[in-house]
Amino acid sequence: MVKILKYLNPKEWALFGVSLIFIVAQVWLDLELPNYMGEITRLVQTPGSEMSEIIATGGWMLLCALGSLVTSIVVAGIAARIAANFSSRLRSKLFDRVQSFSMEEINSFSTASLITRSTNDITQVQMLIVIGLQLLVKAPILAVWALLKITGKSWQWSLTTGIAVGVLILIVGICIVLVLPKFQKLQQLTDNLNRVSRENLTGLRVIRAYNAEGYQEDKFSDANQALTRTNLFSNNVLAVLMPSITMIMSGLSLAIYWVGAVLIQSAGMSDKMGLFSDMIVFSSYAIQVVMAFMMLIMIFILMPRAHVSAKRINEVLDTKLSLTNGSMTTSSSKLFGEVEFRNVSFKYPDADDYVIKDISFTAKKGETVAFIGSTGCGKSTVVNLIPRFYDATEGEVLVDGVNVNQYKQSALRNKMGYVSQKAVLFGGTVTSNIAFGDNGSDVSAEVVDAVYTSQASDFVEKMEGSYDAHIAQGGSNLSGGQKQRLSIARAIARRPEILIFDDSFSALDYKTDRKLRSELKKGARGTTMLIIAQRIGTIKDADKIIVLEDGRIAGMGTHEELMDTCSVYQEIAYSQLSKEELA
Numbered sequence: 160m161v162k163i164l165k166y167l168n169p170k171e172w173a174l175f176g177v178s179l180i181f182i183v184a185q186v187w188l189d190l191e192l193p194n195y196m197g198e199i200t201r202l203v204q205t206p207g208s209e210m211s212e213i214i215a216t217g218g219w220m221l222l223c224a225l226g227s228l229v230t231s232i233v234v235a236g237i238a239a240r241i242a243a244n245f246s247s248r249l250r251s252k253l254f255d256r257v258q259s260f261s262m263e264e265i266n267s268f269s270t271a272s273l274i275t276r277s278t279n280d281i282t283q284v285q286m287l288i289v290i291g292l293q294l295l296v297k298a299p300i301l302a303v304w305a306l307l308k309i310t311g312k313s314w315q316w317s318l319t320t321g322i323a324v325g326v327l328i329l330i331v332g333i334c335i336v337l338v339l340p341k342f343q344k345l346q347q348l349t350d351n352l353n354r355v356s357r358e359n360l361t362g363l364r365v366i367r368a369y370n371a372e373g374y375q376e377d378k379f380s381d382a383n384q385a386l387t388r389t390n391l392f393s394n395n396v397l398a399v400l401m402p403s404i405t406m407i408m409s410g411l412s413l414a415i416y417w418v419g420a421v422l423i424q425s426a427g428m429s430d431k432m433g434l435f436s437d438m439i440v441f442s443s444y445a446i447q448v449v450m451a452f453m454m455l456i457m458i459f460i461l462m463p464r465a466h467v468s469a470k471r472i473n474e475v476l477d478t479k480l481s482l483t484n485g486s487m488t489t490s491s492s493k494l495f496g497e498v499e500f501r502n503v504s505f506k507y508p509d510a511d512d513y514v515i516k517d518i519s520f521t522a523k524k525g526e527t528v529a530f531i532g533s534t535g536c537g538k539s540t541v542v543n544l545i546p547r548f549y550d551a552t553e554g555e556v557l558v559d560g561v562n563v564n565q566y567k568q569s570a571l572r573n574k575m576g577y578v579s580q581k582a583v584l585f586g587g588t589v590t591s592n593i594a595f596g597d598n599g600s601d602v603s604a605e606v607v608d609a610v611y612t613s614q615a616s617d618f619v620e621k622m623e624g625s626y627d628a629h630i631a632q633g634g635s636n637l638s639g640g641q642k643q644r645l646s647i648a649r650a651i652a653r654r655p656e657i658l659i660f661d662d663s664f665s666a667l668d669y670k671t672d673r674k675l676r677s678e679l680k681k682g683a684r685g686t687t688m689l690i691i692a693q694r695i696g697t698i699k700d701a702d703k704i705i706v707l708e709d710g711r712i713a714g715m716g717t718h719e720e721l722m723d724t725c726s727v728y729q730e731i732a733y734s735q736l737s738k739e740e741l742a
């Protein structure tokens with residue numbers, strides 16, 4: 160928890176200092192009240208006291224109470240301000256950190272957990288700051304000050320107060336031991352609930368199509384009940400606390416009056432009045448002592464959960480990035496748009512087996528290199544190493560003659576236009592989706608060009624608002640093929656050195672596929688293209704086709720060469736095209 164406070168800025172520390180002054184003032188004002196009360200009691204009991212004296216003392220007492228109210232409002236305002244600004248900054252930091260994560264780190268935390276950490280966990284820390292700043296600082300000051308006020312008055316009353324505080328600490332100790340382990344679990348169960356909800360919402364159509372609502376509901380209900388049970392247990396344990404505290408406070412007042420009655424009865428006539436007044440003052444201070452401990456208890460309740468949350472936030476912020484950033488922004492070689500793999504092997508983090516093994520090839524400027532092979536043979540894995548979604552486990556991946564890990568990541572990715580297997584669109588407009596990213600152009604002529612090349616103009620120009628037409632989050636108001644064409648347009652609009660298409664043409668009909676490739680040849684002349692495809696027709700004209708089998712290169716060459724030499728390629732080709740088409 161303390162570690163996370165390093166993210167407080169100097170202004171917030173200054174505000175904290177100001178609030179400290181107000182808290183001390185508030186405690187002083189609160190502790191003045193019993194004095195006035197004692198004075199009023201004395202005046203009432205003293206024959207010949209003037210009414211005006213009582214009213215004046217009462218007036219001062221009222222002023223103190225009002226002053227205490229004002230200071231507590233100021234402290235609450237400052238605490239809320241510090242907590243809100245701090246959590247906003249923490250959320251931004253977490254967001255930035257997660258943005259710089261590679262797929263390895265994201266998978267190790269899980270998306271659901273990262274969402275909980277950025278929302279619920281931050282809220283826990285925010286709550287502790289709001290309440291903690293008021294109580295954590297106030298409680299010890301109040302406790303010590305109030306104790307100082309009552310020490311030496313009467314050992315019988317002091318003993319009574321000591322016993323009350325002891326019982327309070329015992330009850331709280333038991334509660335904390337019981338609920339502490341549950342707090343860690345609560346955050347994990349919240350992660351789980353988020354994961355199930357997320358899966359449910361993203362897979363809604365499939366769930367409905369398969370009438371699997373019941374199955375999903377059971378999954379959700381299990382996660383929900385687990386969270387509810389843990390929540391109920393902690394709340395039930397904590398529910399014992401408040402009545403116990405009230406009971407202790409009432410019991411303490413009763414005990415002080417009872418002890419007082421005995422003391423007054425055994426005292427001489429002249430001491431009786433002084434003792435009565437002392438009793439009133441002492442009982443008020445004793446209640447303040449118990450109140451101070453009660454505040455500390457509230458902190459002890461909030462602290463463990465916020466501590467768990469702070470730990471989870473720190474875990475994200477302190478995660479060492481597996482992808483280190485290089486320093487190069489351009490290659491010093493004369494090469495442009497060249498991709499080379501040198502004996503590259505790769506296994507996914509935490510996996511035992513290599514997914515791709517000993518891959519070597521070169522794609523020169525302007526060449527089209529295609530990858531084909533059965534499902535799961537490692538095609539996407541190969542191309543994902545080029546923009547450094549992962550780093551090669553062995554061997555080297557070079558872009559323009561420089562190992563990809565020597566580039567600044569943004570510079571490396573600026574060289575590329577990447578189209579993922581599953582089209583990804585963002586909420587916004589057609590133009591905002593195409594002119595997207597670092598050097599994504601917002602010049603409409605380039606956007607229009609890219610839309611024409613990607614064969615998206617027919618439907619974009621028919622949409623309401625055309626290039627300013629609304630795109631729903633995830634592109635849910637478009638068909639699969641339309642989404643794919645817009646994501647292809649986005650890559651083209653960057654005018655990159657290298658275009659990577661990860662099976663991006665499979666959602667297109669044959670005619671559009673052919674048209675798009677021929678437009679690409681004209682529009683993106685000089686651009687190196689790496690194309691993963693399932694259809695032989697898509698890659699037949701490529702300068703080089705790489706056939707992958709079980710992560711290894713089973714053949715490399717042109718269509719004609721592979722038809723002569725590579726049995727794996729022949730098998731794929733014959734399964735898709737007739738002998739006449741292949742001839």
Ligand SMILES: Nc1ncnc2c1ncn2[C@@H]1O[C@H](COP(=O)(O)OP(=O)(O)OP(=O)(O)O)[C@@H](O)[C@H]1O
Pocket residue numbers: 507510514532533534535536537538539540541580662
């Ligand atoms: N994030 C991951 N963690 C662990 N293993 C993975 C991960 N992604 C893919 N794999 C495994 O790596 C292998 C290769 O996957 P890859 O996606 O590269 O295949 P592919 O040839 O592109 O398949 P497809 O044609 O179906 O898209 C598969 O066996 C898959 O199970």
